[in-house]
Amino acid sequence: xxxxxxxxxxxxxxxxxxxxxxxxxxxxxxxxxxxxxxxxxxxxxxxxxxxxxxxxxxxxxxxxxxxxxxxxxxxxxxxxxxxxxxxxxxxxxxxxxxxxxxxxxxxxxxxxxxxxxxxxxxxxxxxxxxxxxxxxxxxxxxxxxxxxxxxxxxxxxxxxxxxxxxxxx
Amino acid sequence: xxxxxxxxxxxxxxxxxxxxxxxxxxxxxxxxxxxxxxxxxxxxxxxxxxxxxxxxxxxxxxxxxxxxxxxxxxxxxxxxxxxxxxxxxxxxxxxxxxxxxxxxxxxxxxxxxxxxxxxxxxxxxxxxxxxxxxxxxxxxxxxxxxxxxxxxxxxxxxxxxxxxxxxxx
DNA sequence: TATTGTTATACTCTATAACTATA
DNA sequence: TATAGTTATAGAGTATAACAATA
Numbered sequence: 148x149x150x151x152x153x154x155x156x157x158x159x160x161x162x163x164x165x166x167x168x169x170x171x172x173x174x175x176x177x178x179x180x181x182x183x184x185x186x187x188x189x190x191x192x193x194x195x196x197x198x199x200x201x202x203x204x205x206x207x208x209x210x211x212x213x214x215x216x217x218x219x220x221x222x223x224x225x226x227x228x229x230x231x232x233x234x235x236x237x238x239x240x241x242x243x244x245x246x247x248x249x250x251x252x253x254x255x256x257x258x259x260x261x262x263x264x265x266x267x268x269x270x271x272x273x274x275x276x277x278x279x280x281x282x283x284x285x286x287x288x289x290x291x292x293x294x295x296x297x298x299x300x301x302x303x304x305x306x307x308x309x310x311x312x313x314x315x316x
Numbered sequence: 317x318x319x320x321x322x323x324x325x326x327x328x329x330x331x332x333x334x335x336x337x338x339x340x341x342x343x344x345x346x347x348x349x350x351x352x353x354x355x356x357x358x359x360x361x362x363x364x365x366x367x368x369x370x371x372x373x374x375x376x377x378x379x380x381x382x383x384x385x386x387x388x389x390x391x392x393x394x395x396x397x398x399x400x401x402x403x404x405x406x407x408x409x410x411x412x413x414x415x416x417x418x419x420x421x422x423x424x425x426x427x428x429x430x431x432x433x434x435x436x437x438x439x440x441x442x443x444x445x446x447x448x449x450x451x452x453x454x455x456x457x458x459x460x461x462x463x464x465x466x467x468x469x470x471x472x473x474x475x476x477x478x479x480x481x482x483x484x485x
Numbered sequence: 486t487a488t489t490g491t492t493a494t495a496c497t498c499t500a501t502a503a504c505t506a507t508a
Numbered sequence: 509t510a511t512a513g514t515t516a517t518a519g520a521g522t523a524t525a526a527c528a529a530t531a
Contacts, residue, residue: 161481162398164378167385175458176451178466179358181473186355187400188480189348191499194520204520209333216336224489229331231356233523238491260489260530282345289344291479292472297347299468300476303461304350307469310460311357312332360522363497373497393512402500407514429507429512488531497522508511 189288196284201277206230208281210240211266211274214250220265222255231315249273358457365453370446375399377450379409380435380443383419389434391424400484418442 165180190205197203213221213229221229227237241264244250249270252262266274289297334349359374366372382390382398390398396406410433413419418439421431435443458466 161484162394163400163481164381164398166398167382173451174466174470175455178458178470178473179454181470181477182351182355183359185473185476185480186351188477188483190352192480192483206521212333213336222489225331227490229333229335231332232521234490235492235524236522258489258531262490282342285348286344288479289347289476292475296468296472296475297343299465300472301343301347301350303465303469303472304347304354306461306465307354307458308350308357310457311354311361314357314361375498391512396513401498403513404501404515405499408498427508427512429505431513486531489529490527491529492525492527494524494526495522496524497520499518499520501518502516504513504515506512506514508509 193281193284197277197281200280203277206232206236206240207244208277210237210244211249211270212278214264214266215271215274215278218265220253220263222261222263224261226264244270362450362453366446366450369449372446375401375405375409376413377443377446379406379413380418380439381447383433383435384440384443384447387434389422389432391430391432393430395433413439 163184165177165184169177194205197205197208209230210226213226223237223241224234226241227234230237241250241252245252248267250264251267252264255261255263292300332353334346334353338346363374366374366377378399379395382395392406392410393403395410396403399406410419410421414421417436419433420436421433424430424432461469
């Protein structure tokens, strides 16, 4: 089904990290460079569009995405764990979003150290619009994949994530 | 062979970007978030090890990797295209590496604007050691994948790269 | 003692733009 | 005019560490 290690699709002659020809005995390395190149291409495209079309950044987008899925709000420390960045960074992003009226902090009575962050009505409205555009960007990229490839990627990445996940602990 | 869209491997209950449960009709988005999470986990681990064990950074490592494969050296602008960053950044990285005696610039007679950058003997020695360690890190991560998954990933990413590649043009 | 959130700070990475010297 | 490389600068993104309030 998969032709093992062959290049199934002819690559145009465009240089990238993987291009420094590696012999076949470095397959894992080639795999990693290919994945890294893909990710970087897509990620920088998304950052660029978020900036030019919605005047926002990827971490801000990600934080709002978390909140949309948590209507009751999330504690800052939960956001920190989920986004895998330190507490101080969450404070900074939340400050910006709050200043623009997109999220709000609420003090929680049960633990007076904690704050809960929620999307405001405006925040929900604005984010839904961005999220829709974002999903279309993604679909226009991944939509070019065959169903087989899409499913194979999905499952293989689950395996990889299980291996890589402990790194963050 | 692949169970279509199911989670083949049980995920430990660790939060990440993909965790904000998305229904199955957003499959491309889940796929992207999963890939992004994998890449970020691995990349930050590699950056961290390069820093603590070899006192270097990923762009510096990448530049040296390009040069090892080009014994005759490369022009700065070629490096810039290959690494997909602007010329000014290549100047900066090259400055650092040259100061440490790892690379050297040579003026080329045919075009007096250009420089060719090469690894020095020391640069080759140092890089080979780092590259060996780097490859072991990668193999210890991707080695956990089954052969089927590895091959499926490799081919699917080739497809994806072909779709995403034009973004950089 | 440990945790929540804040503040201050520093570094990496990258892009933009203005510049020079060639071509 | 266009290209090769340099310089300066700005901003995103992130980490570390010290701190206050609370648990």
